[in-house]
Amino acid sequence: MKIVTPCFKVLTLLIFISIISSCKKEATRWNTDWSIPFVTDTISLFNLHNDSTLDNFTSSNYLVNMERELLDVSLKDFFLIPDTTISQSFSPSIGIGSVPPGFTFYNEVEAHELSIPNVQLKKIIVSSGQIDLKVFNPIGTSAYYTIQMPGVVKNGVTLEHTFFINAGSSVNPAVANEQIVLDGFSLDLRGEDITGSVNISGFNTLQTSLSIMSDPNGEAVPIATSDVFEVEAKIQNLSIDYAQGYFGEQIFSDTTTFNIPVLNQIVSGNIDLDEVPIDIQITNGTKIPFSTEITLLENTNSFYETVSLNSALIGNPQLIAPATGAWSTLTESSHLIGLDNSNSNMTGYLENLGHSHSLGFEVKMNPFGSATGSFNEIFPNSRLKIKLKTEFPLGLESNGLTIVDTVSLNLSNEIIKDLVRVEEAVLNITAVNSFPISGTLSLRFLDVGGNVLHTVSDIETIESSLMGFMDSEENLMKKESVIEIGLSNEVLNDFDLIKDVVLMAELNTAPGVIQNIPSNAYLFLRSFLKFKTLNSTP
């Protein structure tokens, strides 16, 4: 065996150099540029204020034509006749040794009072309802029971119902159940006076009479004084189409709250508005006099500042006349409470930019008591409505009005790991603005404790449409703005600490001018994120 020593030494030197150079290997690195979609959307007034009806046809500028129903009640809401059970029983004053088949032995009218507190009903027409009858037969032969309700009429025929019941006994009377449907029946609730005539001044009275005929095909049986012939009638689920009488001094009151969410995100600035009138319209489809009072109209803004609308019309009852006519000729009465700058602090009220609005009202029936002669009438189509209405050109002057929204960043560990390898990140926004309002964005990055870690405020402005050109196809002034929001390395390196991003938009219009908002105006936003990443392999 022979090894050439000089060569071995050279080889050893080569090996040493190789190992040293191998140990010096560094990571392989290169940059890549990525773009991913972020936000693309169109902001229109419909998106922001979905409770409004915007008129975009009448003129080239938006008109606010808002109508909101605050109250709409019908006959069913006025009255709820409680379920009522009336009972009629009869025991013979003397015993009869043998009653032959087919013998009628009882017939008497009884009056029953319906329990309707503070209401004096004289006549009603039932749209739906029923009477559940339960009758007891104590004698030893079957019988026919006939129940009649005087004053309860349909198509000119008084309600009468006959039904068969089996033989029973005093100890165990036979029981039969029947149901009478009252749909469409007219009920005269005045009752009878002592002469048997209609009691003109009567009310809430229901009459029944009961006659019993032993079965003509049955046997002769005795009747004792201890035998009790009994009928139970449960009137239930009554719904009324028409009512006449005196309906008392019922009061409807409520405080309605409605919100405009976007206004809750305003943190600074203010707006100036032209005059904005608000009408409160009350329509009365009942033949009942009412009084209506607006008790409260106030709003609260995002700074918890509350402004009330002050007016002589608020807090003072307004009389609402009854409707006229009847049935198909019924004509509702209408009353308008108009609020504007001439009789209220309306502009100041609106410029408070309240996001939460409260309106309180009270409606009182028969404000003068029973002086109407107990002749309130409600028809099937009678409704009492209260509406809030306003109509004005949509325009404003915005002075640094700043809207804020906070978005949580719930980034996965993988995304954070990727982001910290990002060397540059730019949010590229292209905006096409047809509002005569400019907007300036700024961003704040917060940690888990809400502390501001970084602020990005040096951002170009989304210009007002007035800086742009006229698009004849859309009949709108438009201005396209391209802005880039660069995120520094400091921001990117802290992405694992960032929990929330506060987006702030400051809105401005030309000073001293109320800018009308063009019909169909929109703000189109398209944005994407561009990253430059440093990729590396070990």
Added chain:
Amino acid sequence: MMRIINSILAVLICVLAHSQSMLPLVQDTNINACNHELSLSGVVDFQSTSIGKDITKSFIYGGFIDDAMKLSSSNRHDEINRFGIDLNTEVVYKNHKVNLFKDSLKGLLIKGGVFSFSSLIYSKDLFDMAFYGNDMFTGDTAYFTGSQFNSVSFQKIGIGWLNKKSKSSFSLNFIGVNNYLNGVINESYLYNSQDADSLEFLLSGEGMRSNNSSYYKGFGLAIDMDYRFKMKKNEKEFVHFQLVMRNLGFAYSFNTENYIANGVATVGSYQINDLINSESIFSNPEEVSEGLSDTIITKGSLVMLPAMFQFTKLVDYNSLNQFQGFFGFRGYLNNAYVPMLFGGLDFKAAKWCRFGAQASYGGFSQLRWGMYSSFNFKNFNLGIASENLFSKTGESILIKLSCAF
């Protein structure tokens, strides 16, 4: 003995550090005088049709890949491109003293080696996407369809016999697979909208990789064959030829993760209300990958080894001619490797020193120029070669060290 072992280890370390191996070009009869012959060879050869060697070297040695490097490589790309790396080192021991099968011409052959072979067929868009990102594809679609990748690393140890006279040999090798990765993209694209407000990624493809914590992920068998023959050129001279088959066989990988992806993932823009009303954004990126409907199955797989085939007209060391030509072709069982033709001229500068130059076309790249040097001492032979000296898209170093004792 320890010095020999140290020498072997040192050479192996050197070989592994630079990953080297050897192109067999010669019909070497000089070292036949001794009974034992030990040769070490190493190859590091990376080639590409398009990727610059500056980029590849950055991956091997580290460093920053700058825009100029990326641009020059990107400009070289066609629609379909190839890239491959062949790293191997092999130790061969030949015993001419023993007579196997009672045949005086059959000697003993023992060999061992480490091989790593990786290949890639890919689209230009895939290169640009990887090195530039998707920003350059805004308003465009990047297509990755047809891309394939394959990588296998294995070790072998074999035993066989050799013909002491002709130098032909045959060995049966036991294979231990260290790593296996394979994949094909049947259809894939990334659409980037003009306004950068949506991305759509389609991926239909499959892949597999060995997934086992053990050092050997699978085992197999392969044969090596080196068949040499000569043809008479004239009264005194012969022309020597060599037909080589190396690593022809299969291995079985025990736990292979098989991935099947067939779906579309779309990334769209948020809307204003998403920001105003949502509690968070960017919270569920997994939804995107779920759109690709990945399926993962773990099972055993049969792995075909990247066998090499080569036919060569050899250089005869015993020839009296100062110049000799050589030529041949080489192929691998691999989709990305185009059969390579090569030819060159050998110059005998001295009895102990030879130089050569060659040209080749094919493989993972196109035209390449190479040179080699061979130094012969009494019991020692050192060959250093490169098949790729001037190309901008690859590099090749081959070293072979033989000693006889």
